[in-house]
Amino acid sequence: MPYHPQFRGRRQKARNYALSQQERDFCTQIISAIEQDPTRLSIVAENLAHYRKMQFLSRGKLRTLDELGWALEVENSLDAIKTMLLSPTRSGQRLRRFPLLFRNVLNPPLRPERH
Numbered sequence: 001m002p003y004h005p006q007f008r009g010r011r012q013k014a015r016n017y018a019l020s021q022q023e024r025d026f027c028t029q030i031i032s033a034i035e036q037d038p039t040r041l042s043i044v045a046e047n048l049a050h051y052r053k054m055q056f057l058s059r060g061k062l063r064t065l066d067e068l069g070w071a072l073e074v075e076n077s078l079d080a081i082k083t084m085l086l087s088p089t090r091s092g093q094r095l096r097r098f099p100l101l102f103r104n105v106l107n108p109p110l111r112p113e114r115h
Contacts (some may be wrong), residue, residue: 019091027085047101064094
């Protein structure tokens with residue numbers, strides 16, 4: 001009995017997760033800001049903790065938080081974040097679509113110094 005094309009399994013399309021120029025510019029700005037002041041990595045960790053407390057996040061965002069949290073806890077280096085942000089993979093795309101994780105990295109809020 002010949003195999004009928006109607007009953008074939010669905011093929012996965014090759015996905016394109018390449019970075020647009022706007023995404024690449026944003027990522028390089030974040031990376032250069034953290035390179036100039038490594039204490040800004042703690043801002044990313046604070047944002048991560050803030051969003052982990054939220055109840056109603058999609059599975060994709062939860063997975064992104066887990067991957068970024070793992071990178072920060074295990075390696076705690078800029079290289080891990082740089083690799084994740086610039087990688088043309090699904091996880092890189094999810095991280096680039098959640099820019100609130102990098103809120104206040106480019107323009108940190110002014111905090112009064114306590115004496």
